[in-house]
Amino acid sequence: MRISIGNDHAGPEYKKAIVAMLEAKGHQITNYGTDSFDAVDYPDLAHPVAQDVEEGKADFGIVICGSGNGIAMTVNKHQKVRAALCWMKEIAALARLHNDANVISIPARYTSIPQAVEMVETFLSTEFEGGRHQNRVNKIACQ
Structure with a gap:
């Protein structure tokens, strides 16, 4: 599987x-994230992940920032991206089962590494x- 990942300074570990x-x-991993704890702007690291998913260069994307919100908002600006903010495995499962999410957004300051x-x-x-979920997923994207 091809996976693109991007993170800001809250997520190197x-x-x-x-x-x-x-x-x-x-x-196969494509890494757009920072390895530093020095502040960076998460959109600079999120857009390349979203573009990979949108263009079919990646099967899935993973984005990480402090709350998971800003980076999720950023990738969700891309037409073919359905990013889900997840804070527990049950939410991650439902994001795939019901929403066909193709990007997971992780809040580093509110979850542990494990x-x-x-x-x-x-x-x-x-x-x-x-x-029954397919019709709903079809309605997510604005045409």
Whole structure:
């Protein structure tokens, strides 16, 4: 699987743990995030992730910032992106099952690294349920 990841200064340690897990499973990772704790502007790191998903260069995206909100808002500006702010594995599963989310947004200041890794594993291993949810997903994008 091809996965793009981006994070701001709140998420270098989260990214490191997530990337290690993903690479151990054989996934191809494109890293747009910072490895520094020096302040950066999350849109600069989020837009490339969203573009990869939108253009089919990545199957999924992972974005990380302090609250998870700003970076989710940024990637959701892209027409073919459905980013879900997740703070527990059950939310990550529902984001895939019901919303066919293709980007997970992680709030580094409100989850632990083990929780974040578990959420990503759940997100990537959960299939979209389709059925009654497909019509709703079709209505998400403004045409």
